[in-house]
Amino acid sequence: MSEINTHNASILLSAASKEHYPKDNLPELALAGRSNVGKSSFINTLLGRKNLARTSSKPGKTQLLNFYNIDNQLRFVDVPGYGYAKVSKSQRAKWGKMIEEYLVTRENLKVVISLVDFRHEPSVDDIQMYEFLKYYEIPVIIVATKADKVSRGRWNKHESMIKKALNFDASDDFIIFSSVDKTGFDVSWDKILSYL
Ligand SMILES: Nc1nc2c(ncn2[C@@H]2O[C@H](COP(=O)(O)OP(=O)(O)OP(=O)(O)O)[C@@H](O)[C@H]2O)c(=O)[nH]1
Ligand SMILES: [Mg+2]
Numbered sequence: 001m002s003e004i005n006t007h008n009a010s011i012l013l014s015a016a017s018k019e020h021y022p023k024d025n026l027p028e029l030a031l032a033g034r035s036n037v038g039k040s041s042f043i044n045t046l047l048g049r050k051n052l053a054r055t056s057s058k059p060g061k062t063q064l065l066n067f068y069n070i071d072n073q074l075r076f077v078d079v080p081g082y083g084y085a086k087v088s089k090s091q092r093a094k095w096g097k098m099i100e101e102y103l104v105t106r107e108n109l110k111v112v113i114s115l116v117d118f119r120h121e122p123s124v125d126d127i128q129m130y131e132f133l134k135y136y137e138i139p140v141i142i143v144a145t146k147a148d149k150v151s152r153g154r155w156n157k158h159e160s161m162i163k164k165a166l167n168f169d170a171s172d173d174f175i176i177f178s179s180v181d182k183t184g185f186d187v188s189w190d191k192i193l194s195y196l
Helices: 039-047 089-105 124-135 152-166 185-194
Strands: 009-015 028-033 065-070 074-078 109-117 140-145 173-176
Touching: 028 039, 028 089, 028 124, 039 065, 039 074, 039 109, 039 140, 039 185, 065 089, 089 109, 089 124, 109 124, 109 185, 124 140, 124 152, 140 152, 140 185, 152 173, 173 185
Parallel strands: 028 074, 028 109, 109 140, 140 173
Antiparallel strands: 009 065, 065 074
């Protein structure tokens, strides 16, 4: 892979199902995590953009798989957040199917960035997502977001708490991240590129 111009990024398309995914062999990495955890912010931060991936204080905004083209060399796929209370059961089931179809069948997928909130115990959904990825042997990087909200003295404690709850596999990567102060920016790119 040659040098990637990460500023050359744009939204390519949004898709609800397989037949609408891009039809080429570019590598993809997907962002998963509960609603409001900071998936879109992670994308914007890594690409040095303010609002390429739409962020909002209103959870549940991202409802389709959003494919972002990065310099015609790779794609980020922003996956709708789970665990948002105010959606109907049928809508939740639809989302589950959409996400599962992408994660299980997509050959372009190289790695999933599974975001968790660094401040809190992982939710049941966070744990299930990690178990799901391990079960299907999909490479995963855990990114713990909003580190700017946790004082440094508590980082080790929070990291242990999250790893324990996830039954974390020590061979996976765990990155402490903040979209506010850019903690974890370089290591995130290093790890992502290592999967391409
Ligand atoms: N302090 C702090 N706030 C953050 C960070 N990352 C995201 N946020 C805020 O958290 C809120 C949700 O961020 P988004 O990036 O929209 O979250 P999302 O996971 O894409 O949410 P959905 O699209 O609803 O699934 C926004 O108000 C962000 O500004 C971070 O690292 N630190
Ligand atoms: Mg989003």
